[in-house]
Amino acid sequence: MIKIKWLHGILIIVLLLTACQSKVPTSTNNNSVHLGEETESSSEHKVEEENEQKEIEQEESEQEENEENREHVGDEETDTEISETEEIESQIGPEDFLAHGVNEIGHIMVVMYHGIKDNPPYHRTKDDFIKDLTYMYDNGYRLISMSDYLNQTIDVEIGMTPIVLTFDDGLSSTFSLIEEGGKLLVNPESAIGLIEAFSKEHPDFGKTATLFIHDTKANFRGEGSAFERLSWLIDHGYEIGNHSATHADLSKLDQQALIKEIGQVDELLLELEMDYDMSAITYPYGKRPNETLINNLIETTYKGIGIDYSVGFREGPSFILRPPIHQKFSPFNAPRVRGSEGEVQDMWWFFNHYDNDHPELKYVSDGREDVVVVPQTYLEDVNADKYDTLILEVY
Numbered sequence: 006m007i008k009i010k011w012l013h014g015i016l017i018i019v020l021l022l023t024a025c026q027s028k029v030p031t032s033t034n035n036n037s038v039h040l041g042e043e044t045e046s047s048s049e050h051k052v053e054e055e056n057e058q059k060e061i062e063q064e065e066s067e068q069e070e071n072e073e074n075r076e077h078v079g080d081e082e083t084d085t086e087i088s089e090t091e092e093i094e095s096q097i098g099p100e101d102f103l104a105h106g107v108n109e110i111g112h113i114m115v116v117m118y119h120g121i122k123d124n125p126p127y128h129r130t131k132d133d134f135i136k137d138l139t140y141m142y143d144n145g146y147r148l149i150s151m152s153d154y155l156n157q158t159i160d161v162e163i164g165m166t167p168i169v170l171t172f173d174d175g176l177s178s179t180f181s182l183i184e185e186g187g188k189l190l191v192n193p194e195s196a197i198g199l200i201e202a203f204s205k206e207h208p209d210f211g212k213t214a215t216l217f218i219h220d221t222k223a224n225f226r227g228e229g230s231a232f233e234r235l236s237w238l239i240d241h242g243y244e245i246g247n248h249s250a251t252h253a254d255l256s257k258l259d260q261q262a263l264i265k266e267i268g269q270v271d272e273l274l275l276e277l278e279m280d281y282d283m284s285a286i287t288y289p290y291g292k293r294p295n296e297t298l299i300n301n302l303i304e305t306t307y308k309g310i311g312i313d314y315s316v317g318f319r320e321g322p323s324f325i326l327r328p329p330i331h332q333k334f335s336p337f338n339a340p341r342v343r344g345s346e347g348e349v350q351d352m353w354w355f356f357n358h359y360d361n362d363h364p365e366l367k368y369v370s371d372g373r374e375d376v377v378v379v380p381q382t383y384l385e386d387v388n389a390d391k392y393d394t395l396i397l398e399v400y
């Protein structure tokens with residue numbers, strides 16, 4: 006069903022997205038020119054990076070064209086015949102969207118961190134990690150969970166840009182428990198301890214992250230049992246994902262070995278009697294499994310345990326950071342940025358890229374969880390079939 010309404014001289018289209026599942030996508034999107042091109046050799050990798058850089062540049066110039074076109078949208082649409090009109094009850098409208106630069110098809114950074122130690126570029130020192138969080142907060146970034154990212158249920162305030170934090174490898178400097186007075190508490194020096202403290206000072210920043218683990222009870226070594234550690238995370242709003250059983254190079258595995266590498270982590274959670282379904286994978290070394298084999302992870306079983314993944318992330322720096330609702334989002338070739346600075350396409354490079362050079366490329370929220378607002382010129386980028394409960398507004 007399509008509802009159309011004129012509001013303040015600007016055409017508003019409301020599409021009720023009734024197509025398919027409420028869950029995240031279960032098939033890959035072939036629009037990405039990079040799909041299926043694994044980067045085995047360093048020269049191929051370099052070519053891919055160059056192509057991605059070109060695509061970033063191309064997108065920037067398309068963006069500029071779109072900006073120019075937008076100025077005329079209102080005029081052109083005034084003669085359009087409208088077959089169905091309906092009142093839209095809304096507290097906010099196009100003036101607010103324009104004022105805040107709302108763009109809910111814009112880029113969202115998924116940041117790849119590891120632990121808190123002085124070993125760049127994969128780790129961050131405590132001071133640098135706090136510097137990262139402070140920059141994000143001061144520049145309008147707000148933490149969202151992996152689930153909200155995948156399901157497009159983003160409810161950060163209007164004008165804010167969501168950001169997803171991920172941590173690989175199950176390290177104790179990422180998260181561990183300490184015992185104090187007979188109680189298990191988060192280690193305040195761990196990354197999660199630092200997020201907890203930061204969010205206490207800045208409650209509107211949000212407080213969540215996704216931690217990717219192996220199939221060992223030694224994940225997040227410290228006090229407490231494996232069950233207590235993982236339960237603490239889940240009880241405090243964090244999410245768990247799969248980084249393979251043994252940190253394997255998944256690109257070298259056949260179907261059986263791949264399902265075993267992934268399924269053993271699901272088996273661990275079952276052994277621990279945790280009622281928790283992981284839906285995200287991060288590929289060790291950023292090496293993607295064979296494209297056909299990835300599709301077998303969408304819905305399969307390992308030792309009778311149902312496993313069902315909907316997204317797989319590369320290792321940053323990688324690709325344009327389109328959100329899951331974008332037509333060109335490729336769920337099993339999903340991009341992340343390395344939580345680091347200095348290198349092209351590391352997180353601090355993107356901070357400069359978005360906040361100084363191209364703010365129009367960023368995802369900027371309209372503040373409403375169930376409504377997706379996009380500028381008119383981006384309408385065709387929205388993969389409307391993916392989500393069945395969202396309302397789309399165009400301005």
Ligand SMILES: [Zn+2]
Pocket residue numbers: 173174248252289290
């Ligand atoms: Zn790793």
